Amino acid sequence: MRPGRRRALTASVRAVTEVRNWARNQTCSPAVIERPTSTDQVAAVVAAAHGAGRRVKAIGAGHSFTGAAMTDGVSVSLDRLDEVLAVDGDLVRVRAGITLRALSERLHDQGLALPNLGDIDVQSLAGATATATHGTGRALGNLATTIVGLELVDGRGDVHRVDLDTDPDTLKTLAVGVGGFGIVTEVTLRAVPSFDLHAHEVVEPLADVLGRWSEFIAGADHAEFFFFPGDDRALTKRNRRTDEPPRPPSKAAYVRDKYLFENVAFGLACAVGRRVPSLVPRITGAFAAAASERDLIDRSDRVFASPRRVRFVEMEYGIPVDAVPEAVERVQALIRSLHHPVLLPIEVRCSAADDLPLSTAYGRDSGWIAVHQYPGMPFEHYFDTVERIMDDYGGRPHWGKLHGQTADVLRERYPRWDDAMALRDRFDPDRTFANTYLERVFG
16 A cells, blocks of 8 residues: 555535435534545545544445434535546446446446446445445345455545555455545446346245245346235346347336336325325235236346335345345244334345455355335334344344444454454544444444
């Protein structure tokens, strides 16, 4: 690592206002909000804040459900750090504030793509990688596993450049840093040639999917399923890479399915369910019954991601992949015992093990179980009880989603936890980047 030179530059400042995340369950009122356009400006902001004893937090697109980016000190927005800086073969150097959607478009222009994506692409690259955001695929890791180099401003305002060749251990720790080590300003990642996906979605009995879980996740490059709480049907999604001619949905079909049905109609139904909870079983049953088969071939990023206009809160846990069927059955049993209804579906995915110390999939192939609830509906007891189920499997919470774990518990679930925290002491010894959330989860 080579500390870069700090320059006394002033970042752009806008009028101070409330900062809130996409789900609107996290808010803060920073003393100042900065919108830098360069690494030097980020470094100057951090150095000035450190000198004044102020805390600093970076925020990307605000798609974390936790308070990871919240602060009453200096909030650094990364939205102006959104350029693709260089493309060299399959290596892409990019500013860390770019959204996954914009990055996918620019990669496609170069004949490239990200190997995997989740079902939302509006997050910033910095936020998505820092929280180990993932898609689904038994042989594929989370987004941070594509990182081969990065640039980071530490807690005193010094700039560090780290890559896989010269300092792999440091890079792998910083790749999933949850905002606790510094502000990532640039990322170099390894892309893959552009590819199309054959997407097949069909409704199947939930018991059948769980009964052949291993076969299900091995049967496609990207496999996942959703089901509404208490319902015995699953909407399965199998995406396979293909060289067949594209068969994208028509514009009318896309608007009908992705906007009118999944967003407008479902959003209105959720609003009704929140006002009249007794109607929730009918609402979820109707939407489960209305799900239909889809079969198409389109560009990978267009298949992976869908528009999400209905807001929600979410908790997601990674557990050993073979434990998923039993855990899902236990969650179903729990839901039947709840005294309040659940409006939103449960999502089940899988991903490959990796060697990033703070990655939720460190050292084990992982199955993912995500639970959601509509804003304004009770969720605390539901999430807390699901969390206790996941504890039985050594579950690790997604860093960007709600959970109640503390550093004492998490230390036992991450074999290289102490190594990672020692690196934090090197990069942020004065805890410039600390906040309430990090104090709970990092200590």
